[in-house]
Structures are given as structure tokens and as C-alpha cells.
Amino acid sequence: MSETPTDRGRDRDAEGRARSARPRDGLGRPLPYGAEGVARQPEGVARTPSETLREAQRLLDAGMPFHAHEVFEDAWKTGPAGERDLWQGLAQLAVGLTHAARGNTMGGARLLLRGAARIAEWPEPYPYGIDLVGLVAWARKLADRAPDAPSLDAAVEAPRLLRHTAD
Known part of the structure; x- marks a missing residue:
């Protein structure tokens, strides 16, 4: 019988930290070992704010908000x-x-x-062109609708992170 990572104990990353090696889908749900999943975001990447916002928006637009969360997590760390x-x-x-x-x-x-409550407190001017007012409105509207929705399409519901400016 072939050995799976769970047969040996907890999965570990290269630094020895516990980290599941199971593949994940676009919403971050674990899939069975050996299944084809979505590439995970590398951890601890220091990006510029513009790079963070661009990568997070790309992931949100692709219906992968779990992975966008990981990009934002790197930014705060x-x-x-x-x-x-x-x-x-x-x-x-x-x-x-x-x-x-x-x-x-x-x-x-x-x-x-x-x-929404956390970013609503941010003082003007808003940094990096982030549309904090629009994001707060989006989050509150989606939170009001979410309990009545049997399921939501993450790509369809994806917010716009940046203010739109005239060209």
C-alpha cells in the first residue's frame, strides 16, 4: 500500500511547519491527495501595495477569494x-x-x-487608490443578501478594489 502524508503524521513545509499538502480548489477547500487542485499562493511574499492589489484583484476576478486572502495576509505580515x-x-x-x-x-x-467595519475606520486620503467606500458598501450589501442566497458565485460577486478614474 502506498504511503500518504497522513500515514506519516502531519504534513510539513520546507521549514518544518505544519502545512497541509492536500491540493485545494479555487475556494480553498481541501481536495483528496493526488487530485488536481489550484496552485497555492506562496507564503511570506513581500509585494509592493500595487502588486498586492493587482494580484488580489486577479484572484478575486478568477473566483478565488481564498487565495486573494492569502495575498492580503502577506501584506499585513x-x-x-x-x-x-x-x-x-x-x-x-x-x-x-x-x-x-x-x-x-x-x-x-x-x-x-x-x-467592512475595520476598513470603514480608515481615514482619508485612502491609500493606493483603494476604493474603501465602495468596498464597505459592497460588503454590507453582500452581507445583507448572503443569508438568503443558497450559493454565491465568487467570480460574479468579486469586488473592485481600486477606485475607477477617468482616462
Whole structure:
């Protein structure tokens, strides 16, 4: 019988930290060992704010808010301490969308509202062109709708992170 990672104990990453090696789908749900999943985001990547926003938007648009959350998590862990609440709030929005798309609509609504509350406190001028007012409105509207929706399509519901400007 072939040995799977669970036969040997907990999966570990290269640094020895516990980290599941199971593949994941676009919403971050674990798949069986050997299944084809979505490439995971590398952890601990220090990106510029523009790179963070561009990558997170790409993932959101692709219906992968769980993976966008991981990009925002890197930003709060590697960025300036004074921006931690901003990136954590954005990560909570992505996780809220993840839960709502997975069918956990009540949990998703709570996370959307928690993330909205965190970024709503951010003072003007808003950094990096982020549309914080629009994101708060999006999160509150989705949180209101989510409990009545049997399922949500994460790509269809994806928010726009940046303010639209005239060309």
C-alpha cells in the first residue's frame, strides 16, 4: 500500500511547519491527495501595495477569494505596522466572500461585516487608490443578501478594489 502524508503524521513545509499538502480548489477547500487542485499562493511574499492589489484583484476576478486572502495576509505580515488593519480588513472581506461562496452564508456575512467595519475606520486620503467606500458598501450589501442566497458565485460577486478614474 502506498504511503500518504497522513500515514506519516502531519504534513510539513520546507521549514518544518505544519502545512497541509492536500491540493485545494479555487475556494480553498481541501481536495483528496493526488487530485488536481489550484496552485497555492506562496507564503511570506513581500509585494509592493500595487502588486498586492493587482494580484488580489486577479484572484478575486478568477473566483478565488481564498487565495486573494492569502495575498492580503502577506501584506499585513510584511508591510508597515500602521497598515496592518487595512490589509487585515481586506483579507476579512476576501474570507467573507470565500465562506459565502462555500455555502456558509451566515459566517460569510459576519466576516464581510467585520472586514467592512475595520476598513470603514480608515481615514482619508485612502491609500493606493483603494476604493474603501465602495468596498464597505459592497460588503454590507453582500452581507445583507448572503443569508438568503443558497450559493454565491465568487467570480460574479468579486469586488473592485481600486477606485475607477477617468482616462
